[in-house]
């Protein structure tokens with residue numbers, strides 16, 4: 549199992565240091581993005597996790613659905629463009645598409661939308 553494969557195996561398959569926690573996927577994504585941005589590579593970090601830890605890690609507030617500033621949820625449901633919801637960060641080369649808790653609902657909505665076709 550790779551730390552980056554996105555699977556949720558809490559409490560098994562890793563060191564057991566913190567059985568309730570992940571393997572560092574979000575931490576890796578945030579740190580790698582920031583490192584590349586410091587090296588003047590343009591990076592867009594897209595937070596696709598309802599937990600919004602990458603979003604808060606970059607100093608932004610998790611966005612509820614329909615919030616004025618928008619989030620990746622609004623992009624997924626076709627309400628906003630990526631450009632509209634993209635935020636600046638402390639690093640000039642690093643931009644963020646934030647997420648929020650309502651993304652958990654989007655999974656269910658999208659499955660029924662595409663499952664019906």
Ligand SMILES: Nc1ncnc2c1ncn2[C@@H]1O[C@H](COP(=O)(O)OP(=O)(O)OP(=O)(O)O)[C@@H](O)[C@H]1O
Pocket residue numbers: 556569570571572573574575576597599601
């Ligand atoms: N290299 C590291 N050394 C020590 N602690 C770490 C390291 N990487 C991450 N952590 C800590 O481990 C915890 C889990 O990290 P992180 O949230 O990145 O995991 P995750 O894989 O994204 O979890 P989830 O599956 O819940 O999204 C956090 O408290 C983080 O600070």
Ligand SMILES: [Mg+2]
Pocket residue numbers: 570573574575597599601
């Ligand atoms: Mg995570």
